[in-house]
Amino acid sequence: GESVGLHLPTLSVQEGDNSIINCAYSNSASDYFIWYKQESGKGPQFIIDIRSNMDKRQGQRVTVLLNKTVKHLSLQIAATQPGDSAVYFCAENADNYGQNFVFGPGTRLSVLP
């Protein structure tokens, strides 16, 4: 579950298109997952979460999908806007007390005009 940020994957999408950001997690025992958005110069901001007893959860313009079989998480952003440009991190809950999270390396989303 250790993240190594040697380089940051980048996803470029056209404004108005849908974005899909993927994340592979490491611990099959993880039972809670969060997607964070980090804008330049700011701290990570909570977007949406999902528990392991669900495979899909929707928010405003965002949907998180969880596939426990292959330990894969995705974040879908509908009608991507310039304000969505940021680095997106997935985080997995790594112990039974829900207090310790391991973060993925992040994906940079660039929205093209």
Place this chain on the structure above:
Amino acid sequence: DAGVIQSPRHEVTEMGQEVTLRCKPISGHNSLFWYRQTMMRGLELLIYFNNNVPIDDSGMPEDRFSAKMPNASFSTLKIQPSEPRDSAVYFCASSPNRDIGSGNTIYFGEGSWLTVV
């Protein structure tokens, strides 16, 4: 609603100097976390507290790093002596202490940007 408050936002210091980073968690939150973010290693957990007690400090890189939480509304992360490789963004985060297993969202501060020259 006040979020997690960190200070200083930016600090530039010389190698060998002591650095103290401060954090005020969200009121009512019982868990507090210190993370470090670098380009090479991403976000790493350094230490976390529950009800002011350190629970896991396995991420603290060396004895030069220490963290305290004297009360529910204040925590410090100290580096003494500082080295250039300590340059990073240090985030404090807090979380409510809900039932075990229910999942607790972590809320981050804006970070303290440390440069050691």
